[in-house]
Amino acid sequence: MRKDLSVQTLAVLLVPFLLILTVGGCPWFPDLGNGNQNTNTNTNTNTNTNANTSEPNQPVTPGDSGLTGKYVGSARCALCHTNVHRNWSATLHATALETLEAIGQGNNSICLPCHTVGHGEQGGFVSRALTNALAGVGCESCHGPGRDHVENIEDKTKRPPKSIAADVCGKCHTSEHHPNFEDWEESAHSGIQSSLVTQFIAGSNALTCGVCHSGDVFVARLKGETVGQDFLKNKAADDLNPITCAVCHDPHRKTGNAVEPEDGRDYQLRFAQVKFVTPTNTVAAATDPTRFNLCGQCHHARDRVWTDGSREPHPSDQINVFFGEMPMPASKPDPIVPSRPSVHLNAAEQCSTCHVFRSPFVAGRAPAVSGHTFEVNFEGCVDCHGTADIAKAKFDGLKVEIDTRVAQLLAALNAWGTAKNIEGKGALSWEYTSEGGPSAGGQNTIPDNIKKARYLYYYVVQGGGTGVHNPDYVREALVTALTLAQTAP
Template sequence: MRPFPTLLLAGLMAWLITPALAQGADEDDYLGSQACTFCHAEAAEDWAGSHHALAWTEATSENILGDFDDTEFTLDGMTARFSRGADGAHVVTVTEQDGRTTRYPVHSVAGIAPLQQYLLETEPGRLQSFDVVWNTENGGWFHLYPDQDLPPDDGLHWTGPYKTWNARCAECHATGFEKNHDPQTGLYRSTQVEIGVGCEACHGPGRAHVDWANVAGTTTPPPNYGFAVDFGDTEAAIQQCATCHSRREAHLDGNPLPGTPFHDAYNLALLRPGLYQGDGQIQDEVYVYGSFLQSKMYANGVGCVDCHTPHDAEPVAQGNTVCTQCHSPAANPRFPDLKPAVYDDPAHTFHPPDSEGGQCVSCHMAQRVYMGNDWRRDHSFRIPRPDLTNRTGASDACTDCHQDRTAEWAAAEIAKRFPDGSQTRPHFGLALAAGRDNPVGAASDLADLAGDTAQPGIVRATALWLLEQSNSPATAARLAPLLADPDPVVRAAAIGLQRLAPPEDRAGLLAPLLSDTVRTVRMAAARGLLLSPETRLPETDRPAMQAGLAEWRQAMSNRLDFPETHLQMAGVALTLRNFPAAEGAFRDVVRLDPQQVDAWMMLVRLAAARGGPQAARPVVRDALAANPDHTVLQGMWRELTGQTAPGTDLLPPSD
């Protein structure tokens, strides 16, 4: 055995520049949703008016619901005028805070309810999601982020990288989408088979099915009747829905071929701060899957189509009937462990039958509002736990409604109604919340949680991620068996923890996962070994290492239009002590998002380390030009110059 030669990776940043090809079916295999309607008229009719069908539509008078009769919206010095051109085209004329006015024909339309957003082409091929949207419920224009003052040079401005439709949204609003971003020019040449979520977005390309259907009765049906997805397999169906209904990081360039296992196409976001509350409840827009994985429903084999009709995506029944198809005295033979009992009754709900509080979802699927007026429900189906609120910092369903009351009041009321303590049993949220506050102090509880196979995999994986901050080789050794856990989310997180293992043990622990059946795990193992330059890797494992790095390279090269990707690349370069490459990556971060202060601070430190204070001063000047009120950057300027830096107006010109 000999050390893995990190010199071969010294050119990592250049190595990642060439974009990899997206994986998927041949475009000719897609036929479009119109090819399905003749034989599947009822399903097509249900789908036609659904949020899926209307996820992305053309900019026609029939599709556009907003008022374009010379209406205006003004906020923070920005004015948007909505009108029609001489040719009848819908136009948005935007006057920015800097006084610059630009006229944009509406390119296309996103969504139908409760709001509708308009896509504007800011340069050939690049679509941006405009932040002023139409309220389709009550009428009127509103801004998605009214509390953010976003000038045109802010990374979060509607023209910035976080609002680029091609990069952030189109994959889940189109069928057969390929992003086709050129990192050298920054241009997009995106394509799709069909805008909107068509039949083939979920079922897969239809040609094989139609070819069989044309001779049906004379040949044996092919597997899944020629489609890529077996919707008779509950887990496969859930993972197909999760390709869009999840917060995740994509490995491929566009839509994966339907039927691709989720963890071969995406890296699922864990229950991290900013995304989820301390106990795992939704906080940011996380799109269902990460919540559903926490639920007892998922653990017991419930799938998406048990509650939602597949083609219009509406609930299978009205009100509590969705829940009582299983949660009733009759129960459901598919779920034999479910206790038959009366749930839809004031004896259980403690609210009048027709009241908001009498609805199952009010207590067990708390909702949060996103994008101004879009209420979405938490799919972890949890029992309200106001007794945990003060210990986890998370919200509770009781005081969501009873806003004039406290969590202590709600906990006391539940204790009175359930004196046996059945509603106050231990909950994983306590360990996760404690781990956020103090991963070292909570290490024992987190380790117990990570090793508890009765807990949801995403919860255990989050515990492993938090344990990375415990700096405990003993904990890494204790939890090394989780590298063989059945859940790929747990295996991938367990790899991260092993960075705390002794270097002489790390290669032996991680090398077997280079040949894991799941792409996310293979990539995590390859990166884990790459970032351990002192690790000794047997010669026999080197081909698997190279293959894992190639998959990681492909994933990274598909996301070079994301500031976050360049942050990751900078971190890799720093670990490999490739400081020029790290500086280049941090430069790309602030080019895409000038408000990424952490990247600016690393640029200052790198400049100072390589060229002293004289080299660092112009970097701080540029950083303050983009972030004039940031106190840490002002402190850096004072340290380097002895002068105050209250704003760009007092900064000297760059050296």
């Protein structure tokens, strides 16, 4: 006989299986928050078989006699896409149905649409006995039904779509159980600046800016495709993908790049979640993404150095500040500020510790936290700082200090500018040309002290102006910059 499970028991059983980035949605708890209730009614229109009629503890002989519709199962894909299928087979997507069966929910018609292929659709998963080939999150879960393709291999119009759009994952990685998609939609990663959209579809800057602002460009380069500045030319604005799930996560394979493999999960990160490097101040090293962790693939410095006058440092140097380094010009390689790695370098997950804090769904008590807004969650600081309140108080105190130092530096720079009034720019005489400062000719009259001070100003502000990424390094940078500005000729 099937035993009734209490809500509390189910919640305990769910914890190992419904941590963040679990495969597909599993809204098994009866209160779905939308007035719907869990019933035993199967919505599959292709069969009268009720998916919830079998006893969960009785052995079922897997079979595929019901595999006659538009879905064919991932094994058919393996005939040609052998390596991709082999890698996928090792992921939790491949065993998604087993996670339900392990908690006695293998026949739950609410959970099955996201733990199998096409459940509830004509030709989709019905049961292990009839459509075992469609168990789990398979190729067709993301690429769509494959029968037309496998029966018309040479017809390119029948090939399934390949998309890195976030809503491919968002179909299942959603709701209070794992709200990755909803959280991501609130993040800056979910959009592309309108000015860049205009440039991309006009055929420019795909390689210059698109490497980190376009998911399409980022993934294409990972695949070894040739990418030029016009790579996105004439694409519809709505078809441009920002930094979507598949930019950071490899949908087809386990990578071993996450730091918590002991929980039975692999977050399938494309790059290491944690990486340690020796700080350096050369342009080549400071701008080399292969040195850095996943976030550092984009959040690293570009080639601007303090001797430049046209534009300020690119606002992306967080990982360099974290490691306590900055690019110096080859002609003047001595660092303005000595390298000093952050005390936060040893945080268990580095960037993710604070920016991707996660907690599991607890039925009737708390929704899951996915961390995919990428906003700081002070609960991630508890291991070192005791409580989230203590961590936030330290953060707030540091922010006040750094804001004060930044304001002092800005005042000193403006005072120097007002006194010199280069090209009639007044207080902005210290600024880069792009920020309203003097022309190229005027830049040549600005002394090195001011050039170094303004570089440090932007390096701190652009790298996360609170200083929390590397408090000691940022503090020393601002002290040094203020001295340079106040003693400039």
